[in-house]
Every structure is written in C-alpha cells, then in structure tokens.
Amino acid sequence: MTVPVTLQGARERRVRTGGVELCVAELGDPGQPTVVLVHGYPDSKEVWSEVAPRLADRFHVVLYDVRGHGRSTAPKPLRGGFTLEKLTDDFLAVADAVSPDRPVHVVGHDWGSVQSWEFATVKRTEGRIASFTSMSGPSLDHLGHWINKRLKRPTPRRVGQLLGQGAKSWYVYALHTPVLPELAWRGPLGKRWPRMLERFEQVPGGTYPTSSLPTDAAHGAWLYRDNVRARLRHPRTDAYAHAPVQLITPLGDAFLSERLYDELESWVPQLTRRTLPAKHWIPRTRPDQLVDWITEFVTSVEGGRPDGVTASGKYADRFGGQLILVTGAGSGIGRATAYAFAEAGARVVAVDRDAEAAARTAQMSRLIGAPEAWAETVDVSDEQAMEKLAEKVATEYGVVDVLVNNAGIGLSGSFFDTTPEDWKKVLDVNLWGVIHGCRLFGRQMAERGQGGHIVNTASAAAYQPSKALPAYSTSKAAVLMLSECLRAELADQGIGVTAICPGFVNTNITSTARFAGVDAEEEKRRQKKTARLYGLRNYPPEKVADAILRAVVRGDAVVPVTPEARGAYLMSRFTPKALRRIARLEPPL
C-alpha cells in the first residue's frame, strides 16, 4: 500500500463568502458522492492528508481551510467573525461550489465536528447534508444541555462526570484569556507544538503540522471566544440532527470525555456509534480505520450496499469492520471467539489445520454478522506456512487489527514418560505457533503504526504447576511470559497484548490430547474420562470468547477465565505454597 503524505494532486479553488476567501481542495471523481472534510483546532485542512487520498478512490473528496486558518483569509475584525452562523455560511458556500445538485457527506474532527454539528442541526442546511461523521467534537448545544442537566440534578455520578469533563476542558478556559494565547502560539508554544504532539499524542512527525500553525492557532482562539460562552449559556432546544450521524469516539481522548455522548440518541434519530482505542488526533494516528468506517457509512447512506446481516454483538461499536485473525478457529475457544467477533461485525480470518472445520467457522461467521469471513488451512507450527499465510492475509485482506493466537494441543503424563518428540510437538504448536503469529502479524501491525491488539491463549496451567501436565504447563507459562514481554515492547506503538488463562473449559482439546507413557487403549480411555469430567464441569467456550472481547476492549494484560483459574491466579500471588501442594495431587484419571 502506498502511503500518501500530502495533498499532492489536489485541485484547488478559492471560494468567496462573507468577506473572506476560502481555500478549497478537491480530490477524486466529482461524479462520485461528495465527502467534505472539516478540520479542527489548531489545524488546517492538511490534518486530513492521510485520510483524503485514501477516500479519493471511491469519493469526490473536498477539504477546505476554515476561515482564518491555513490559506483561507481571516475575517476583519477577528472578534465576532467566527460565530457558528458565519461558519455555516462558509460551509454552504463551499457545498454549493463543489456539489451544487447533490447533498454532501460531512466529516468533522475536533472543531470541525463542533461546527458540523451546527450544520447538521440547523434548518437552513436541511437537504444539503446527506450524512455526518463526527469525531472528537460535540455539539455546543448538546453540551450545554448536558451540563444543565447535571447541574440541575447533581447526583454523585453526574457531579463526577461534570468535574471530569471540566478538568479536561482546561485549555478552553485558557483560550478565553485575552492576548496571552496568541502570544504563546506565535512564540514558544507554536515552536514546540509539533514535538508535543509527537510525544504526548503519538502523532507521527513529518509534514504535519504545517508552517501556518501559529497563525491558525492564534486566529482559531476566536472560535472558542465567539461561541463557547454564548452557546453554553443559551443552548438551542431544537438541535436535532436531520441526517444520519456516525459518531467515532476515541477512548483515550485527553480533551473530551466519552460520557458527553451518553444521551445523544435523543438528539439523533439515526445514530451509529464507533469507538476506538486512540488519542485525540485520530485523522493522523488511525487513518485506515477512519477511511473504512467513513466509506462504509457513506456507502450505506447512499444505498450502495444491500443491508445484510447486521452486527448485534455487544462490542459492535468497537470491532465493526475490523480484521480479526483467529488460529485454532475450527473448534472450541477459537471457534467461539471467531463467532463472538463476527457477531460484533468484524471481518474474520479463521485459521485451522482442519480445512473443513475452518470453512465451517467462516461460513457461520458470515451468517451471524461478519461482513466477510475467510477460512485458511495452516498448521501454526509450520514456519513457512505461517509466513505464506501472513503474506496472503496482508495482500488480500489487509493488516490484522486483532490477532488471536489460540491454537494449542494438550499433553498429559509424567515428566519421565514425556519423550523428546512429545515435547517438540507440544512446544511447536503451543509456543512456536504463538511466536510465529506474533512475529509475523505483530510486525505487520507495528509497521502500519495504527495500533492493534494481540491475544494469546495461555492457560491456568501457566501459573498452576501440576505433576500431570509438565510439558503443557511449560509451554503455556512460556506463552504467558512472552505475552507480558511483548506487551511491554509494543505498548508505545498502541498495540495491546493480552494473555488469556482459561481453566477447565468444555472443548475437544480433551479428546485430542496426548497422554504420554500409556498405550493407545489406555490413552483412549483417559481421553474419554477427561472429556467426561470437563463435560461435567461444563464451562462453555463462549464465555471464554466473551472474556477475550472484553479483554481487548479494556486492554487487560492477564485474564484468568473460570473461577478455578481466578482462584489459582490469586493463590499463585498470595499463597504459592498451597498451590504447590495442589500440584502434587494425583489427577482423577
């Protein structure tokens, strides 16, 4: 994939409106639906330089510098020149110039979203907006009502929410001081800003921010001064959206609480929610995900895609459209995990060495909500096959957003009965399979630089020693430690790593497990017996799958699943001696 850096090749024009001249850039075929990207503060339209070219394949993409920013001229005087009414005039002028006959799809980030909320809720733009994608910028009117509601009936929770957002809004108060912000931006702050973005917001460096930053930021202060106090004091009561809205909420936003959008459904009849684990500047840090979501939303509003099965899962806002790869997806926990992600609307790659089982998982995944699902037949312990798989996935399906290294085999028997071949086999699958997965797909994630998550299925046996499972426990303990180390290494790149440690889960690992040191008949008997015991325990793999999704959403490090696994985890930390006594017990086989 080529990664475009600037808005090269864009057609530029100037649009005059209300005493200012706006710089408008266009990309893509004007015959396609028009998507207007509105930037925030302190930015210029170049904030979209990663997103716009990727959208231009499918849409007519229009970007403009908000008045006073970038290469648009500033109103004179500045005071009173940035009211939402005037910004709406600008938007209508741009929309009329670039798409006179058809309504446009608006995408706004930060202040671009704040003003787009105005566009999407005032009467005079009705019929000019087809859809609105909002990121990190609430409607000031909705915000006003949100605050009023909490002030009028201050329950402890509401007061907490109010104080939380109040603390996050420190910069808004700062920007209301006269002159000082301008001086800071034109002086030291403007110089240090790019480095601060890189350091605190993990925004990749390069050509962004542009050299106009100090002026943009100085002029943009008037966005706050002209609107915030007025609107929060007297919020409009008719601020209902007249177009479908897609709300994309970055969960790590330092400036906006996700609670702000709690009551949004009452303002927006057709609301689609999306969340992603990222900080404020998602157009810079997560362009691929945004492009996917904007494309999907705009296409669905345009009616380009027939409405298939809709994702009904609990985490549909988080995993919708993401690419998930699960190994060992032909049965048990892997299969349940693939289904859980499918239900959340993710695209699923089901990997298993059993072709038929993998195909089955992919087929059922499509039925329950996955827009796309593929089956791949690979033995995870086969290095070359895994490399081939990684290549194929990257070229045909894209970079994996969530990788679940789940494939594993069971091996029981005393240490001296376990032959070197047994060891090799169990380590090849349980450990090397995970290593290959992390190495190949983790690298793709890291190179893309847009976050991701790796889940490794370890086991409660990773911290619960047992004389019955020396090889298996060793392999799983290695997976646990590998996950912890990898988590440390990938933390700065926004990639989370989770180790899942299930206890006794009713899957067919018991009937395929190898029992070292016994003949075939006895092995068969023990397999049956264990399967029976696990069946009596009857902990369903679906619950493990739910735990996996929850862990990815929360970014947990180590997640024991099942009461016995949680108990053992606690004991391993507080009473390891007792755990060692348990390890000496003879298993009931």
Add this chain to the structure above:
Amino acid sequence: MTSAVTRELSAELQGFRAVQRLAYECAEAVAARLEPGITEREAARMQRAWLCERGVRDWFHLPFAWFGDRTAFVNFRVPLQFFPTGRRLEPGMPFILDMAPVYDGYTADIGYSGSLGINPVQDRLLADLEAHRELILREVRERRPLREIYEDVDRLMVRQGYANRHRAYPFGVIAHKVDRVRQRRWSPHVFGFGTQSLKGLASDALHGHREGWSPLWSPYRFSDHPPRPGLWAVEPHLGFRGTGAKFEEILVVTDSTDPEESAFWLDDDLPHVRRWAEEK
C-alpha cells in the same frame, strides 16, 4: 433411505401416522398465522384450540411454543422455563412449536421450527439437521447402543459447530418412547403432561428397569442398550448462539432382522423432509 409411504403399514402404524400428520398440519397452520406481537402463550393456545377442534382430547404433553433465544433454551435452569411465556414474536425471530396430541388413542410428538420472515442462521441449522436424521436411522439399524448413538449425534453437532440443546430436556433425552393410550372420558394432566401417557411411560420404565432398558434415550448409563422395538419420538435439537432448531418425529423400531425393516421413520412426508428435498 426407505420411504415409509410405499410401505404397507399395519393399521396401528397408520393410526400413529395419521395423528402425526394432523399434528404437523396444526404446526403449519399455526405457523402461518403467527405475526409480530403474538406471545408464546397465545401461540400455544392456538395449537391447542386447533387440535381440540379436530377431536383431540388427551395429550402426551400440552403444546409448547418457544420464541427468539428461547428456541436455544438460553439460560434455562429449571424445567418450568419450558412452559410458554409472554415473550412476543418479532420479525426475523426463530420459533419452535412442539406438541404431542393423543387422537383416538394414538400418540404423536412433533417439533416444528421456523422463523417469522427470513432467518439465515436457523435455515442453516435446519439444513444441518438432515445429517442427524440420517445418522440416527443408520445407527439404529446397526443396533448400536442408544447411548453410543447419542454420543455420535453429539460429536456431529460439535463438528457442525452447534451446541446440543436436547440435553436441556428432562433427563437430557434425545428421544423417548411413545405408545397407545387408553381413551378416558376425563384426561387430566400434571405439569403439562397427560397422566395416561405418563402412566404408560412409568410402566415402561419399570419393565425396562427390570429388563435392562429404558423408554428414555439419554446420555446416561441406563440407555446403554440396543434400540428397543417400539415407537420412539426422536427430537435432536441444535442450538447456535441464541438460535435453536429441532425436528421431532416417530422412529419405528421393529425386531425384524432385515435392516430396512428393523427401523424406519414412520412418515417421510413431513415439512422438514420436504424442505430438504426441495433444497436439492
């Protein structure tokens, strides 16, 4: 597969087949009348009224109706949860109608799965039930112990990626024996089950206990015996994440040595069988 239609059935089997057909007709008639907003109780009552109008006086069990995720018995812990509730039917929801009328002394026990509008998941489940119908007949003809057949059905379900939901039935049965019931003027029922039928089942259980067999086809040790001649109402029930599907119909087991004659489905002209034939 042998077709029971071409077979010369004894008068007795014809009686059973007639009431099974009546029950399936009832299921289709009620299913066609289901609309959004109808509750499980209303659907159960519709089945009961339809059959009573046509002369049914006694029941093996009263009609059941399950809607939505109740078709897969999600979170069922006590048997009382099987009884119809106030759950309302919504477009796209799967449903199962299950009834066991006694007519003229002949018992039927049927299960009918469908959905209001299109439900691709349930369609898939229903299509996959065909393999189970074939598997059960084949292994019964091989005279495999019932418990083993149960385990093979279980394995097939796991391979298909489904959960075994007949395990939720009382005793986890996949099938149970049905028999002729004496017609009485007064036929009371307890907990939805007709006392006459329960009496028959109990006496079978007693005899079976002495002779080493059971009228209940379960995963437990008491089902560890070859198929017992008689009529078995077989009901494999698949569940997949909040969607369930089953069929239930009578399997005739005889003591004939000819495999074809030793076991056969009472009727091959049933909605689910026709549906599989149409799909081919």
